[in-house]
Amino acid sequence: xxxxxxxxxxxxxxxxxxxxxxxxxxxxxxxxxxxxxxxxxxxxxxxxxxxxxxxxxxxxxxxxxxxxxxxxxxxxxxxxxxxxxxxxxxxxxxxxxxxxxxxxxxxxxx
Amino acid sequence: xxxxxxxxxxxxxxxxxxxxxxxxxxxxxxxxxxxxxxxxxxxxxxxxxxxxxxxxxxxxxxxxxxxxxxxxxxxxxxxxxxxxxxxxxxxxxxxxxxxxxxxxxxxxxxxxxxxx
Numbered sequence: 154x155x156x157x158x159x160x161x162x163x164x165x166x167x168x169x170x171x172x173x174x175x176x177x178x179x180x181x182x183x184x185x186x187x188x189x190x191x192x193x194x195x196x197x198x199x200x201x202x203x204x205x206x207x208x209x210x211x212x213x214x215x216x217x218x219x220x221x222x223x224x225x226x227x228x229x230x231x232x233x234x235x236x237x238x239x240x241x242x243x244x245x246x247x248x249x250x251x252x253x254x255x256x257x258x259x260x261x262x263x
Numbered sequence: 264x265x266x267x268x269x270x271x272x273x274x275x276x277x278x279x280x281x282x283x284x285x286x287x288x289x290x291x292x293x294x295x296x297x298x299x300x301x302x303x304x305x306x307x308x309x310x311x312x313x314x315x316x317x318x319x320x321x322x323x324x325x326x327x328x329x330x331x332x333x334x335x336x337x338x339x340x341x342x343x344x345x346x347x348x349x350x351x352x353x354x355x356x357x358x359x360x361x362x363x364x365x366x367x368x369x370x371x372x373x374x375x376x377x378x379x
Contacts, residue, residue, distance in 0.1 A: 157305075184363065189370075196354065196372035204365055242305070244368075249294070250319070251356075251368055255305040 155180045159243055159254035167262050172230040174257045176243030181221050184246040188217055188228050191240045191256070200241075201228070233261045265290065267357050268337075269371035276345050276378050284340040284374045288357030295338040296368070297330060300352040309353075312338060345378045352376075 156179040166172060176186070185204045189197040201210045203219040203226065210217050214231040230237055240258045244251040268287040276282050288295050297309040308322040312332035323330065327345075332338040342349055352375050356368040 184366065187368065194375070197370040199367060199369065202365075202367050244306075246366065246368075249296070249311055249358075249366075250308050251296070251298075251306075252308070253298075253306040 155183075155245060155247055155252040157243060157245055157252050157254040159241075159257050161257060162255065163258045163260075165260040165262065166233055168233060168235060170233055170261075172228075172233050172237070172259060172261075174228040174230075174241050174243075174259070176226040176228070176254055178224045178226075178245045178252070180247065181224050182247070183221065184248065186217075186219055186226050187244045187246070187251070188215075188226075189242040189244065191242055193240075197242065230259075233259075235261045235263045237261050267355055267369050267371035269353075269355050269374050271374060272372060274374055274376045276376065278346060278378055279344050282342040282345050282349070282376055284342075284353050284355075284376070285337040286340070286355030286357075286371060287337040288355075289369055292357035292359050292369075294358045294360065295332050296356045296358075297338075297340050298354045298356065300354065300373075302351070306354060309340075342376075345376075347378050350376055350378045 158177045160175045187202045188200045201217045203210045216229045219226045240256040242256045243254045298306040300306045310330045311319040327343045329341045352373045354373045355371045
């Protein structure tokens with residue numbers, strides 16, 4: 154059974170600082186890994202998808218890396234802004250099923 | 264192209280009543296997944312459906328919960344005789360095909376069920 158862990162559970166940084174969010178998973182036989190953003194009381198917004206054969210993906214200030222053999226992914230957010238405050242979820246796909254971590258709640262202080 | 268549409272967004276039910284949650288997948292998507300997010304917990308897989316077929320319901324409680332995805336119309340998650348522990352956010356996702364390395368899941372805004 155796939156287990157996904159996200160560390161830290163919460164993070165508070167001043168505006169402008171870079172963010173590093175970690176995700177680990179137990180079974181490396183994955184199809185892909187997806188990072189989502191969830192605002193309080195809202196749905197999930199897909200940020201980045203990394204296919205199992207890829208090492209990283211970039212979108213604007215976001216960069217995600219994947220080391221499948223060690224079961225790890227890292228999401229980097231450069232030059233954080235107050236609007237980046239949200240919960241970030243990592244999910245790995247095994248065939249059709251997504252397994253989620255519990256998330257990292259980020260607060261960016263102005 | 265509208266995204267995944269869920270309704271209602273908020274649902275309040277008294278204990279013992281039935282709750283019906285609806286999900287319309289993105290246009291062109293024939294695969295629907297339901298996930299539940301309990302307070303302070305991560306999202307948990309409940310059920311995977313294709314049109315008129317339940318593919319995997321391993322995450323669904325054995326009693327009181329059922330799901331369907333008819334040939335016409337939205338997917339329905341039905342909870343009979345709700346209890347306080349059913350209070351959660353229920354999310355629907357859709358995809359165009361079986362899982363591949365490039366398959367991306369698109370989620371709806373969720374239905375927040377409160378049982379009073």
